[in-house]
Amino acid sequence: MDVEEEQAVAVASGGDVKVEETKDENNMEEHQGGGTDGKEEENEQLDIELEFDSDEEYDEVEIKGTYHEHRARSSDLSEESKAHILWRLDKGESFSDWSIEVTVCESGGCSKTTYHVHRSVLAAGPRKSGYFETLFKSDQFKESENSRSDVSLTEDTAQFFPSFLDYLYCPPNECKNIIKRENWLALKYFASYFIVPKLTKDITDFVKDDVQDLSCLEEYLVEYCESEDESSKAILAQAARVCTEIILHIGISTTLLYSLPPAMLFGMFEKLRSSGDIKSLPSDKQYHICQLAVDYINTHEKHLNEAYFDALTRQLYFPDDVKHARNLAIDILNIAKNTGWCDINGAEIDINILVALSRYLADENNGPDFEMIHDIADKLPIDATKLLFAEAICAKRRLATESYT
Numbered sequence: 247m248d249v250e251e252e253q254a255v256a257v258a259s260g261g262d263v264k265v266e267e268t269k270d271e272n273n274m275e276e277h278q279g280g281g282t283d284g285k286e287e288e289n290e291q292l293d294i295e296l297e298f299d300s301d302e303e304y305d306e307v308e309i310k311g312t313y314h315e316h317r318a319r320s321s322d323l324s325e326e327s328k329a330h331i332l333w334r335l336d337k338g339e340s341f342s343d344w345s346i347e348v349t350v351c352e353s354g355g356c357s358k359t360t361y362h363v364h365r366s367v368l369a370a371g372p373r374k375s376g377y378f379e380t381l382f383k384s385d386q387f388k389e390s391e392n393s394r395s396d397v398s399l400t401e402d403t404a405q406f407f408p409s410f411l412d413y414l415y416c417p418p419n420e421c422k423n424i425i426k427r428e429n430w431l432a433l434k435y436f437a438s439y440f441i442v443p444k445l446t447k448d449i450t451d452f453v454k455d456d457v458q459d460l461s462c463l464e465e466y467l468v469e470y471c472e473s474e475d476e477s478s479k480a481i482l483a484q485a486a487r488v489c490t491e492i493i494l495h496i497g498i499s500t501t502l503l504y505s506l507p508p509a510m511l512f513g514m515f516e517k518l519r520s521s522g523d524i525k526s527l528p529s530d531k532q533y534h535i536c537q538l539a540v541d542y543i544n545t546h547e548k549h550l551n552e553a554y555f556d557a558l559t560r561q562l563y564f565p566d567d568v569k570h571a572r573n574l575a576i577d578i579l580n581i582a583k584n585t586g587w588c589d590i591n592g593a594e595i596d597i598n599i600l601v602a603l604s605r606y607l608a609d610e611n612n613g614p615d616f617e618m619i620h621d622i623a624d625k626l627p628i629d630a631t632k633l634l635f636a637e638a639i640c641a642k643r644r645l646a647t648e649s650y651t
Contacts, residue, residue, distance in 0.1 A: 308491060309490075309491060309493065309524065309527065310491050310492050310494070323412070324420065327420045330416055330417055331411075331412055331415040333361055333362060333363045336362075337362040340362065340364070343364055343365050344364065344394070344395070345393065346363055346394070346395045347360045347361075347394055347396050348361065348397045349397065350399055350401050350404045351398070359404075361407070363411065365382050368414065369381075369382045372444050374442070375440040375442050376441025378395075378440065381395070402432070403432045406429040406436075410432075410436040410440075412424050413448075414442075421448065422448050422451070425448060427456065427462060430449055430453065433445060449477075450481060454484045457481060457484050458484075463489070463502060464501055466485065467482075467485060467505045468505055470485075471507045471510075482507075485510070486514060489510070490517050490518060493518070494534065494535070498537055498538065498541050503542060504545055504546070508550060508554060512558055516561050518563065529566045532563060532566065533573070533574065535563075536562045536574050537574075537577075539561075539562060540574070543558065543559075544581065547581075551587070552587035555587050556587075564598050564602050572602055572603060575599040575603050579599065
């Protein structure tokens with residue numbers, strides 16, 4: 247028996263159902279790069295997974311230059327469907343045989359609302375509630391004596407309890423229309439507690455569609471990124487695809503960027519690296535994409551490690567523009583030096599960094615001044631500096647030869 251079934255049996259035995267919108271207080275702090283230091287945290291950093299665990303692969307991605315607001319399908323119930331929602335009728339008119347009393351307690355006191363429902367709807371059919379099925383199949387629970395279930399909810403959740411009942415009552419072809427942006431989270435709680443698998447599936451389908459909209463993507467990521475069930479994996483896989491395709495529209499220093507799980511971000515850049523699209527982008531857009539990775543690493547520094555830093559930066563496609571490539575190379579070197587992830591005096595420098603810097607040093611039109619040369623040399627180990635300047639001299643000679651011929 248899982249936790250939800252144990253809850254169902256326990257409540258049916260006499261306790262109240264209490265569904266609260268609980269949030270991990272440390273969740274957003276982790277997304278923002280905060281948190282506490284310590285050995286335990288350092289040990290957790292060593293276990294960062296680079297592979298994004300998902301049952302849905304997205305082999306092909308296309309970077310979208312334009313973005314159009316998307317909204318998941320949603321419509322009101324037809325008049326014919328409303329006629330099926332018998333719980334909204336008077337008790338005598340609908341021949342109700344069970345009631346649910348919802349109690350909401352806030353600082354100003356408690357209020358109760360009674361819903362007159364039907365056991366056959368709650369506990370039978372494809373949208374049945376496992377909780378009520380367990381309750382009605384047994385005569386050992388005290389609720390059977392007065393044919394009533396007592397439920398305690400927070401005010402924010404209780405306002406959508408009628409939507410939950412509407413979902414159970416309405417015709418099958420329209421039940422998905424009940425799920426909307428304003429109520430999906432409350433319905434997700436009800437589906438979990440009252441054990442309604444069909445509602446869980448329909449919510450997953452709704453979110454997978456609605457996650458294509460940037461305005462609500464962050465909310466879905468925060469809700470599902472810590473879960474490991476199949477529904478969450480499917481939603482996160484869709485979110486990863488969407489974020490990869492619209493990466494040009496994700497802003498620097500935005501909460502959406504910071505809400506991406508590390509493994510998802512790495513997977514996105516892995517796909518981008520293998521995509522032909524990124525190579526055809528203007529240099530400023532290539533640079534923007536790389537800056538997202540730099541900003542993410544800087545913000546999440548306390549929750550990442552050297553292995554992740556090295557793996558992610560090696561997936562970056564250095565911009566075509568000489569100055570953009572130089573700036574990116576220097577940003578990466580700054581992170582390595584400031585975090586201490588790499589022993590800059592003995593670390594093997596990514597060849598892409600050396601190529602970018604040598605291109606810059608050899609460029610005749612945008613050549614560096616002495617201060618910039620000193621700044622670059624200060625960030626590199628001696629061996630890498632020698633290699634860099636040797637490559638720059640060779641590049642300079644090639645340019646001179648080409649211009650002469």
